[in-house]
Amino acid sequence: MKRKLDQKGEPDSTAKPEKTEATTSKQPAEEPSFSDLGLDTRLLQAVAAQNFKKPTLVQYKTIPLALDGQDVITKARCGSGKTMVYVLSILSTVLKRKATDSTAYTSALILVPTRELADQVFKVIEKFSAFCAKDVQAVVLKDKVSDAVSRSLLSTSPDIVISTPSTAWRNADSSALSLDKLSCLVLDEADLLLSYGYNEEIESISKCVPKGVQIIMMSATLTGDMDLLQGMFGRKQSLLDLEEPETEGEGVSQFVVKCGEDEKFLLAYVIFKIQLIKGRCIIFVNDIDRAYRLKLFLEQFYIRSCCLNAELPVNSRIHVIEEFNRGVYEILIAADEKNEMLGDDEDTQGAEEESKKKRRKSGDGKDQESQNPKKKRRASRKDQEYGMSRGIDFKNVSAVINFDFPTSASSYSHRIGRTARAGRNGMALSFYVPEELYRKHIPTTIETAERDEKVLARVIRQQSKLGKEVKPYHFQKEQVEAFRYRMNDALRAVTKVAVRAARTRELRQELLKSEKLKRYFEENPAELAHLRHDSELRTAKRQDHLRHIPEYLLPREGKEALTSNEIGNVSFKKAGKLRGNKRGRPHGRVGKPGRKGDPLKTFKARRKTT
Secondary structure (H helix, E strand, O other): OOOOEOOOOOEOOOOOOOOOHHHHHHOOOOOOOHHHHOOOHHHHHHHHHOOOOOOOHHHHHHHHHHHOOOOEEEEOOOOOOHHHHHHHHHHHHHHHHHOOOOOOOOOEEEEOOOHHHHHHHHHHHHHHOOOOOOOOOEEEOOOOOOHHHHHHHHOOOOOEEEEOHHHHHHHHHOOOOOOOOOOEEEEOOHHHHHHOOOHHHHHHHHHHOOOOOEEEEEEOOOOHHHHHHHHHHOOOOEEEEOOOOOOOOOEEEEEEEEOOHHHHHHHHHHHHHOOOEOOEEEEEEOOHHHHHHHHHHHHOOOOOOEEEOOOOOHHHHHHHHHHHHHOOOOEEEEEOOOHHHHOOOHHHHHHHHHHHHHHHHHOOOOOHHHHOHHHHHHHHHHHHOOOOOOOOOOOOEEEEEEOOOOOOHHHHHHHHOOOOOOOOEEEEEEEEOOHHHOOOOHHHOOHHHHHHHHHHHHHHHHHHHOOOOEEEOOEOHHHHHHHHHHHHHHHHHOOHHHHHHHHHHHHHHHHHHHHHOHHHHHHOHHHHHHOOOOOOOOOOOOOHHHOOOOHHHOOOOOHHHHEOOOOOOOOEOOOOOOOEOOOOOEOOOOOOOOOOOOHHHHOOOOOOOO
């Protein structure tokens, strides 16, 4: 390496070495590490303990800006590590302040759209503050606790407060939460905060925070709401639109199946009974009744699943997610009722306006929704504080099945984003009903299916812009049709009365678990692991003959004969021979062990002679 010479012709020790080709070519080759981001050493210990090797693109680009006190808006896909960005930044700032000033006050407020996400963020903070827990205090404000409890939590002036905007503003307005010395305000899933009707609360909070407070906004999508949020705080933040580079073979393999409304249940039965999909799977449906109908239908074949929907208590929902992430059960049926609110599709907005007009015509001619906008906003928020397709961190999901096709392309993107996270592979399989098959089977119909083809066209255009392909997938009809009579038997047992009873029974059970046992579980956290949510509801009559698959229904060629095309690198089980039990017999044989032959195959009828 050459060095500059001074006036005497000797090497100058103060001069910086010139960059040669070797040094310039080596610099980009070095991969960034968490130690390069300027984080506190105790945080680096926690990061290493969580087995994070290197920061993602959004973490490497955003954390230095956040530590420098700059306002930032970051757009990055689901699963890219956005939560870690502001959590590590806030913790590092708090620890740096505590080194010189031990005064207790709230310096960071994190606003999230849902209660589930608030608890999720709190657990992330707990993990990364494991080596500095005595120096950092964080609390979650919940809306279903008394004011006295909230005041007690805030009396110690915690460093970090996590809450929904409505709960945060209620406590700030009552002086229980002090924002006088706030230095950082985070809006996670920022675009959803306004979609969920938090406009007034966020605007009120913006007027109470000190001037110059750092604003950090995180979102998976950029909408017009982001500009509105910036306007509330009176200044423009720098925008980071980051897309993680995907290596070859990573990401979501997307497939769509054209089918009738009743065929959805038939395919679900075949997929899960014969185990064409392995690993954890999330099934999205478009309303709560639909979720329980599918759960009861699968119960007919002794296939266990659990439901997650907005009417379950918050504690139960959180516990369901935790148990699913731990692998306690593998099939989660999610009722994503408000998925259309997550998109900004023109078609969706037009359909909403048309439905409003119909409602006005059917009434007394008055627009009742406009008479009390505050009441409407509160009712809308009550339904929407629960969101399944965004925010919630589901781990190691192998496949997502859109049993009911989403009502917008944006919602589709958020749903399939539940799989293929953290560099893993995943699969998204979507059922859609063509226009000619809509309402051909009334017992299994759903109104949202009317627009499946239109939304699918938008999805295909959206994914093609991202360089993704949505491939059609075909099941061998002649093989699948053999299972139809068993599907019909199960559907006949799952009546509207059974669905209503199942919904009521599970709600009653979950309320009991959530309220009466809450204190017991707080004192005995180990016992919480024995609480199951995939228990059988048994409100529909069980039919024992549906428990196993008769051997004669299975294709001789094995499972691969049920599908007509090679799928490639997705989470389907590998083709091969059917597994047998210890005696070498295939699973699902009809009759008792040791019984010779199949009665349906050996039965011979004789013609009556006259």
